[in-house]
Amino acid sequence: MVPLTYYLLLSGILFACGVLGFLIKRNIITIFMSIELMLNGVNLSFVAFAAHWHALSGQIFVFFVMVVAAAEAAVGLAIIIAVYRTRETLNVDQVNLLKL
Amino acid sequence: MLHLILFLFFGAICVAGSINLLVQRHPIDSALSLVVVMASLAAEYLLLGAEFVAAIQVIVYAGAIMVLFIFTIMLLNAGAEERTKGSRVASVLGIPGLVIGAVLVAWTLLHRANAETVSIGALPGTPHDIAWLLFHDFLLPFEVTSVLILIAILGAVVLASRPEAVARRHHDPETTKAAPELVGAGKER
Numbered sequence: 001m002v003p004l005t006y007y008l009l010l011s012g013i014l015f016a017c018g019v020l021g022f023l024i025k026r027n028i029i030t031i032f033m034s035i036e037l038m039l040n041g042v043n044l045s046f047v048a049f050a051a052h053w054h055a056l057s058g059q060i061f062v063f064f065v066m067v068v069a070a071a072e073a074a075v076g077l078a079i080i081i082a083v084y085r086t087r088e089t090l091n092v093d094q095v096n097l098l099k100l
Numbered sequence: 101m102l103h104l105i106l107f108l109f110f111g112a113i114c115v116a117g118s119i120n121l122l123v124q125r126h127p128i129d130s131a132l133s134l135v136v137v138m139a140s141l142a143a144e145y146l147l148l149g150a151e152f153v154a155a156i157q158v159i160v161y162a163g164a165i166m167v168l169f170i171f172t173i174m175l176l177n178a179g180a181e182e183r184t185k186g187s188r189v190a191s192v193l194g195i196p197g198l199v200i201g202a203v204l205v206a207w208t209l210l211h212r213a214n215a216e217t218v219s220i221g222a223l224p225g226t227p228h229d230i231a232w233l234l235f236h237d238f239l240l241p242f243e244v245t246s247v248l249i250l251i252a253i254l255g256a257v258v259l260a261s262r263p264e265a266v267a268r269r270h271h272d273p274e275t276t277k278a279a280p281e282l283v284g285a286g287k288e289r
Binding site: 023032075081 | 103104107111114115118119121122127130131134137138141144145147148149150152153156157160161164165168169172173175176178181182183190191194195198201202205206209210217218219223224225229230233234237238241245248249251252253255256257258259260262263
């Protein structure tokens with residue numbers, strides 16, 4: 001038997017690591033991975049609450065979060081490729097203009 | 101007891117992987133540690149009894165999405181990131197705000213912790229029940245996600261195709277030379 005709190009703490013740690021990575025990383029791909037880490041932390045809390053309340057719809061929400069994450073990854077990585085083609089850099093500090 | 105040991109084991113792997121993601125400087129190392137995080141999260145889902153979620157966590161997240169990431173890293177030949185100063189707003193407001201938020205959340209969770217426990221395999225759902233929910237109660241959101249996926253595919257193809265290939269094809273439509281290149285550019289990603 002594991003307290004529900006432990007699951008929520010683990011999910012909070014994952015989310016905090018994601019936010020920290022979003023703030024301190026400079027590579028645009030790594031920043032994108034930090035967003036995925038945040039989504040994973042949220043998914044864990046969804047499943048933990050679903051198990052706690054015996055409500056199956058929490059798992060359906062995880063499914064939808066994964067679908068949105070997949071769509072986001074496809075579009076976001078395409079944007080990263082387009083950015084790299086025009087700027088030839090992946091450093092977000094050098095991507096500070098909307099128009100070249 | 102066994103549940104707690106397994107939870108702590110996979111949770112420690114999970115946290116170690118996410119910290120490694122922050123520490124590593126090369127994006128490919130970060131991507132591999134993210135795979136570790138996702139695999140151990142799938143084990144946590146299995147402990148909770150969510151077999152379906154664990155399976156799609158491994159297939160979709162650790163499989164499809166991470167392959168996309170690694171493919172992009174390889175395609176762009178991304179090297180180790182350069183250390184720069186970073187934005188001042190992030191270091192002045194963001195990190196203290198993050199610390200305060202994390203402490204508040206942890207304090208609230210630990211303060212209000214009571215005997216609510218989750219036993220091993222607590223979720224009752226079999227894939228049959230999940231399919232029943234997904235295709236009856238959540239049918240409309242499910243169909244909307246298919247439209248979302250379609251839009252994402254179109255957006256990814258348009259964004260990642262070479263702009264000069266599109267432009268050349270628009271300017272002289274009688275030369276069919278540009279067309280295979282466009283098709284190749286689309287197939288490439």
